[in-house]
Amino acid sequence: MTTLAPTIARPSVDPERWPDVARVPPRAKSAVAAAVTRSIFRRAVRRLPLRVDMPDGVRLGGAAMDPAAPTMQIHDPSRLMRRIGTSGLIGFGESYQAGEWDSDDLAGLIAAFASGIDALVPAPLKRMRSAYLARQPRxxxxxxxxxxxxxxxxxxxxxxxxxxxxxxxxxxxxxxxxxxxxxxxxxxxxxxxxxxxxxxxxxxxxxxxxxxxxxxxxxxxxxxxxxxxxxxxxxxxxxxxxxxxxxxxxxxxxxxxxxxxxxxxxxxxxxxxxxxxxxxxxxxxxxxxxxxxxxxxxxxxxxxxxxxxxxxxxxxxxxxxxxxxxxxxxxxxxxxxxxxxxxxxxxxxxxxxxxxxxxxxxxxxxxxxxxxxxxxxxxxxxxxxxxxxxxxxxxxxxxxxxxxxxxxxxxxxxxxxxxx
The missing domain is CATH 3.40.50.150 (Vaccinia Virus protein VP39)
Structure with a gap:
């Protein structure tokens, strides 16, 4: 039987101080990007030495059964995938700021992601990313x-x-x-x-x-x-x-x-x-x-x-x-x-x-x-x-x-x- 995760108290986000943390891409405009991101994310974490706990009780990751593995607790997968799908790793960080995911070993989790960074994004999408990701402001x-x-x-x-x-x-x-x-x-x-x-x-x-x-x-x-x-x-x-x-x-x-x-x-x-x-x-x-x-x-x-x-x-x-x-x-x-x-x-x-x-x-x-x-x-x-x-x-x-x-x-x- 699937056990639902408890509701997580998230930080209060001041939209004037943190406009892009408060703003989540609308579902209608980010649905395709979120779907592609979700597929890439699930495939990538299967090869990495980490554990991902979803709010519905599903557990993912190459170390899903290892209680000692660094763990990513995703509280709101829809928002996380929409953010990553539209703004890449900027969205990944903003999602953390917004409290949409957490980790019991954040440094270990990042190290695990970094160990497989070359395989996280398929080569065709790497070539395309300059077309949709932000450039450094002048x-x-x-x-x-x-x-x-x-x-x-x-x-x-x-x-x-x-x-x-x-x-x-x-x-x-x-x-x-x-x-x-x-x-x-x-x-x-x-x-x-x-x-x-x-x-x-x-x-x-x-x-x-x-x-x-x-x-x-x-x-x-x-x-x-x-x-x-x-x-x-x-x-x-x-x-x-x-x-x-x-x-x-x-x-x-x-x-x-x-x-x-x-x-x-x-x-x-x-x-x-x-x-x-x-x-x-x-x-x-x-x-x-x-x-x-x-x-x-x-x-x-x-x-x-x-x-x-x-x-x-x-x-x-x-x-x-x-x-x-x-x-x-x-x-x-x-x-x-x-x-x-x-x-x-x-x-x-x-x-x-x-x-x-x-x-x-x-x-x-x-x-x-x-x-x-x-x-x-x-x-x-x-x-x-x-x-x-x-x-x-x-x-x-x-x-x-x-x-x-x-x-x-x-x-x-x-x-x-x-x-x-």
Whole structure:
């Protein structure tokens, strides 16, 4: 006998704040797309190591009988399929925001989907998707006119919000773990110190940091006796970093500037940049490396930490507009290591060290997501409604799943001049 699932309380969606989460494609206009999506979805999950529980009690998936498998609980399959059918993975994420499906292991579920991503959509539909899926808005293109707005839409949300899930260093990038049980501050400092060591930062070094974050790398470099210029487009991060540096008594060694990387002039012994290249955009990788090369002193070193995707996937999706673009990182793009090396090489830079730390990012994101979940009451008091909290939960767990599956990776890359 089939047992109906209990009614699930869904978040209240403010249509003015979340118009596309509140808006579901009408049945009449999305019936064919939903039917095709339903067929593809059912066929795909049969081959994946996950479980899908439908509201009528039907259980699907390649691990349907495995109680330990990551599970997707679908509360409203009609709405989910209509959203995916009309807007692809944007609809998949918006459906989660709307509470139309849940998971007991969201990161594991995403990792399972990512493990079979090449087979999820038939080849003929992949070729057609550019005709019906959204394109990146011109206003999001990370050129000199839009970059500051793009940064503000993410990093200027609220320092208090970020403080709820980041560690005390306020480092918003992958840590570097040696053991699973060590604390985040130790792992974050290990990441930073390795970059400083690779760049040869010591007493008297002239250091440029592209992308300040909340100031921990600049602080750590100054504690070595280096003189640091660090740049950001986020006014929230700028203010926080200045206060942090002043509180440590190092303002005479660190200058925090509101400045675009394209505007930097000067000569530096070391140039460092932590997970900022993702905001540059694929079309501007050459500009980014030209800025690094143009400021790097003879014999100097540049070290960047970059989130990457496999080259074939970058090429396949480079013109796409995703849920991450729409709700988290407008204008962002993940490069491949091949693209980074090619762009660097065109501007006289050679990679002399490539250190991958993807497993550490999976652990970093797991801890962030857990801390974010633990801060529900505080986040609500700060004015972040349930749809926002589900959005960030999806983003953090989605990213964790990407690193767990190997679909995403992160590299510390050290560059010198070709003629060094």
């Amino acid at each position: 206003a999001d293109r990370p050129d000199p006119h839009n970059s500051r707005t793009n940064v503000e839409r993410h990093y200027d949300l609220s320092n208090e919000m970020f403080a709820q899930f980041l560690d005390p260093t306020m480092s918003y990038s992958s840590a570097l773990f040696e053991r699973a049980d060590e604390d985040m501050v130790t792992a974050q400092h290990r990441k930073i110190d390795r970059m400083l060591d690779q760049a040869g930062v010591r007493v008297g070094s002239r250091v440029l940091e592209i992308g300040t974050g909340w100031g921990e790398l600049a602080l750590r470099a100054a504690q070595r006796g280096a003189r640091v210029d660090t740049i950001t487009l986020s006014s929230e991060q700028h203010g926080w970093a200045e206060q942090k540096i002043a509180g440590a008594g190092l303002s005479d060694l660190v200058s925090v500037r509101l400045q675009d990387y394209r505007e930097v002039r000067g000569e530096y012994d070391a140039v460092l940049s932590v997970e900022m290249v993702e905001a540059v955009g694929l079309d501007f990788l050459g500009t980014y490396f030209a800025s690094i090369e143009g400021t790097l002193a003879p014999g100097g070193r540049a070290v960047i930490q970059a989130i990457t995707m496999p080259h074939a996937r970058v090429e396949e999706t480079r013109d796409g507009y995703t849920w991450i673009h729409k709700y988290i990182f407008p204008g962002g793009a993940l490069p491949s290591t091949r693209m980074l090396d090619d762009a660097a090489g065109e501007h006289g830079l050679r990679c002399v060290d490539d250190f991958a730390i993807g497993d550490s990012y999976a652990e970093t994101l797991r801890r962030w997501a857990n801390s974010f979940a633990d801060a529900t009451e505080t986040l609500e008091a700060l004015g972040f409604d349930e749809v926002f909290r589900r959005m960030w939960t999806f983003y953090l767990r989605y990213s964790e799943g990407g690193f767990r599956s190997g679909y995403l990776d992160v590299h510390q890359l050290t560059y010198t001049r070709e003629n060094a």
